[in-house]
Amino acid sequence: MSEKLSYKQHISAQFNAELDAIKNDLLEMGGKVENQIELATEALLQTDSEPAEAAILIDRSINRLEVEIDEQCARILARRQPAASDLRLIIAIAKVTTDLERIGDEASKVARVAIKLAPVQSPQPTELRFRRIANHVNRMLRQSLDAFARQSVEQAVKVVLSDADIDDDYHSAMTELQQAMRTHPDHIEYLMEQVWALRSLERIGDHASSIAEQVVYLARGVDIRHADNEGLRNLIN
Amino acid sequence: MPYMQRDALIQASQFQSTAARTPPGLVVQQLSLSYPGNGSALVDINLDIPAGAVTAVIGPSGCGKSTLLRCFNRMNDTIEGCRYSGAIYVGDNNVLAAATDVTALRRRVGMVFQRPNPFAKSIYDNVAYGPRIGGIRRKRDLDEIVERALRDVALWDEVSDRLHTGALRLSLGQQQRLVLARTIAIEPEVLLLDEPASSLDPISTLKIEELIYELKHTYTIIIVTHNMQQAARVSDWTAFMNGGKLVEFDETDRIFTNPVERATEDYITGRYG
Numbered sequence: 409m410s411e412k413l414s415y416k417q418h419i420s421a422q423f424n425a426e427l428d429a430i431k432n433d434l435l436e437m438g439g440k441v442e443n444q445i446e447l448a449t450e451a452l453l454q455t456d457s458e459p460a461e462a463a464i465l466i467d468r469s470i471n472r473l474e475v476e477i478d479e480q481c482a483r484i485l486a487r488r489q490p491a492a493s494d495l496r497l498i499i500a501i502a503k504v505t506t507d508l509e510r511i512g513d514e515a516s517k518v519a520r521v522a523i524k525l526a527p528v529q530s531p532q533p534t535e536l537r538f539r540r541i542a543n544h545v546n547r548m549l550r551q552s553l554d555a556f557a558r559q560s561v562e563q564a565v566k567v568v569l570s571d572a573d574i575d576d577d578y579h580s581a582m583t584e585l586q587q588a589m590r591t592h593p594d595h596i597e598y599l600m601e602q603v604w605a606l607r608s609l610e611r612i613g614d615h616a617s618s619i620a621e622q623v624v625y626l627a628r629g630v631d632i633r634h635a636d637n638e639g640l641r642n643l644i645n
Numbered sequence: 646m647p648y649m650q651r652d653a654l655i656q657a658s659q660f661q662s663t664a665a666r667t668p669p670g671l672v673v674q675q676l677s678l679s680y681p682g683n684g685s686a687l688v689d690i691n692l693d694i695p696a697g698a699v700t701a702v703i704g705p706s707g708c709g710k711s712t713l714l715r716c717f718n719r720m721n722d723t724i725e726g727c728r729y730s731g732a733i734y735v736g737d738n739n740v741l742a743a744a745t746d747v748t749a750l751r752r753r754v755g756m757v758f759q760r761p762n763p764f765a766k767s768i769y770d771n772v773a774y775g776p777r778i779g780g781i782r783r784k785r786d787l788d789e790i791v792e793r794a795l796r797d798v799a800l801w802d803e804v805s806d807r808l809h810t811g812a813l814r815l816s817l818g819q820q821q822r823l824v825l826a827r828t829i830a831i832e833p834e835v836l837l838l839d840e841p842a843s844s845l846d847p848i849s850t851l852k853i854e855e856l857i858y859e860l861k862h863t864y865t866i867i868i869v870t871h872n873m874q875q876a877a878r879v880s881d882w883t884a885f886m887n888g889g890k891l892v893e894f895d896e897t898d899r900i901f902t903n904p905v906e907r908a909t910e911d912y913i914t915g916r917y918g
Contacts, residue, residue, distance in 0.1 A: 416916040423915070489874050491901045491913045629903025 423488055427497065430480045431557075434501050434508075437473040438553040440466055441508050442546065444515040445612065449542035451522035452605055453535060460526070463519035470512040477505045496629060500622040504556065507615040507622075511549065514608040514615075521605040530598035533588045534606070537581040541609050544574055548616035555623045562644045564623035568632070569640055571617040578610050668834045668865040669736035670696035671717065676733060676741075678712060681726030686712045688889045690731070694882070699857055699866045701880035701897065703873060705912065709889040710869045714837050716740070717867065718754040719747050735835060752779075755833035759840040761820035763812035763827070768795075768804050771812045771823055775831035794826040798856055818849025825856065829864070836860065838868040842875065854879045873913055877901045885909045 418424050444466045451460035481502045484490060490498055532538075548567050555563035582603070589599050624632045624643065632640060671694040678687040687709045694700045702710040715721045716733060719740060733740040740750060752775070763771050772791045781787055791808070795801040800822045804815070812823055821841060828836065838857070842850040857866060857879045870876050876883055876897070883900040885893045885908070893906045904910050 416911060419915050491873065491877065492904055492910050494914045495902060 426480070426484055426488070427494070430477060430484070430501060431497075433473060433477050433480070434504060435553065435557060437470060437477065437505065437508050438549070438556075440470050440473070441511050441515065442549055442553075444470065444512055445518075445542070445546050445549065448515045448518040448522060449539075449546070449609070451519055452525065453539060453542075455522070455526045457523045457526040460519040460522040464516050467512050467516045470509060474505050474509040478502060481505075493626070496626050500556075500626040503622050504619050507618050511612050511615045514611050517608045518605045521601045521608075524601055525598055528598055530592075530595045530602075532602070533584045534581040534602065537577045537584070538602075538606065538609075541574055541577050541581065541606070541613075544570075544577070545609050545613040545616060548613055549619070552616045552620040552623065555620055556626070559623065559627045561624050561627050564620040564627075565632075565640050565644045567620035568617050569637060571613055574610060574613050578606065581606055668697050668863065670694055670865060671835065671867075672732075672734040673713075673716075674732045674734070676713075676716065676729065676731035678709075678716065678721065678727065678729040680724060685889050687716070687729070690891050692884060692891055692894055694865065694867060696865050697862060698881040699861045699868060699879055700882040700884060701876035702867065702869045702884045702886060703871075703876050703912075704886035704892075706871075708886040710884075710886050711839055712889075713886065714756075714839055714867060714869050717835065717837055718751050718756055719745070720756070722747065752831050753833055754835040754837060755828035755831070756837040756839065757821070757824055757828055757841050759843050761817055761824050761844070763815070763820050763823050765811070765813055767809045768812050768815070768823060769808040771827050772830045774827060779831060790830055794830040795823075797829060797860070798822040798826040799852065800826060816849070818845045818852060821845060821849065821853060822856065825853075829860070834864065836864045836866045838866065840870055841868065843871065850875070885912060887912070 418427075444463045447459040447463035447466070451457060451463065481498050484498055488494070548570060551563055552567045554560075555567060585599055585603055585606070589596050592599070618633075621632050624630055628643070630643070632643070671692075673690050673692040673694070676687055676690040677685060679685045690713065702713060704710050712721065716729065717735075717740065721727045721729065729741065731741065735750075735754060738745070740754075764774065766774070769791055772794050773787045776787060776790050781790070792801060792805075795804065800819060803819060804823075812820065815823060821844075825841075842853045845853065854875065857868065860866060861881075868876070868880065880897045883895065883897045884891060885900065885904070885906070887908055893900065893904055893909045895904070900909065901913060904913065910916075
């Protein structure tokens with residue numbers, strides 16, 4: 409099914425330029441957040457604090473972009489009074505920006521855990537699952553941003569549906585960490601840090617899913633935030 | 646059912662309290678219209694206009710929106726060679742039926758135009774004009790009607806101390822509200838507004854829009870406007886027309902957030918047609 413979004417240009421070239429600028433800024437913000445997650449998870453898995461420091465530094469520019477994009481949204485609402493797909497674009501961008509900023513915060517948390525754990529030789533029972541979860545949420549984020557750029561409902565729905573795939577790994581990893589705490593009670597402090605990092609990754613998956621939901625709103629005007637899986641599948645079949 | 650006779654209609658409106666009544670909806674069926682030498686201005690329009698609500702008709706210049714509006718009170722009859730077919734029901738009465746008493750129809754379906762057109766008379770006489778023709782003579786009754794109509798259009802406080810000065814001395818915004826008062830003084834059921842605020846400044850425009858909101862509980866209102874933000878602000882329903890055809894009709898909330906038709910989307914977002 410083809411989307412009915414119009415790719416014709418606005419009569420106002422200036423309005424076109426404003427919308428292009430805000431979309432570009434959003435994708436730039438998305439790129440920074442992806443980079444931040446990669447650095448933070450690498451730092452944790454390699455027990456190396458250097459990429460973690462870099463990840464925390466990126467958070468500042470992400471925060472700055474959040475404020476700038478929100479200002480652009482407010483300016484366009486005030487000056488252009490957008491309607492239909494333009495209105496949905498501005499609303500979606502404002503929400504996606506919030507999700508991206510929160511993903512940035514979660515990635516910073518992971519980075520801080522990495523810095524704390526770098527000098528410590530604590531047991532890492534969950535490395536494999538951790539890596540799988542990290543790869544999965546990073547892929548979810550990349551695909552949701554890609555779906556946003558292409559306004560692809562199909563890809564967005566797949567991202568939302570794939571959020572459930574993390575659950576198994578997440579619960580298994582949590583169980584393994586609990587067992588490790590019982591086996592190494594002297595390492596509870598460090599194992600708890602791994603619990604927090606794992607939780608942050610899981611939250612990143614939720615935010616990536618939320619971005620994908622906004623893509624469907626943008627492209628079709630349908631709010632799928634509380635839809636069940638069957639409703640989601642119907643959208644793409 | 647034959648169209649109500651004029652006298653019966655006037656009587657009915659005199660004894661009916663505007664607050665208690667329910668205005669009728671309009672049903673347009675297979676309406677087509679052509680002007681001489683100009684081809685079709687309206688093509689097979691089918692539309693149910695809800696009662697007691699504001700319906701906005703939007704579309705590019707020449708799309709037929711004003712022509713459609715002028716069908717509702719047979720204003721197009723004044724254009725020689727204008728031909729139409731189909732039906733428009735106001736309540737049970739087909740407006741387009743040959744037997745329709747057009748004068749009585751226009752009492753029932755009032756119209757306000759783009760440029761305020763008060764008579765060159767006093768403020769009071771403008772509002773009392775219609776009721777006087779309707780046979781109301783007693784000063785006390787007329788005073789009451791004039792005050793109520795002027796209060797309904799939020800003009801009373803501005804003019805109550807100079808009711809007998811000339812209407813043309815009022816500002817444009819006040820004149821338009823006076824025209825609206827003159828229209829509702831004879832208690833029509835349907836109000837047709839043809840770009841009612843396009844010659845007014847922003848504050849007067851907002852006052853007119855506020856009035857439309859107040860009046861919709863008592864009248865079925867149809868507004869033609871070039872100003873899409875105005876349509877979005879004041880209307881409950883929106884009809885988008887293009888090339889003499891009705892492209893899309895839906896709740897205003899939906900038209901302005903997620904219209905079904907591509908042409909509607911392009912028009913309201915300001916894209917090249």
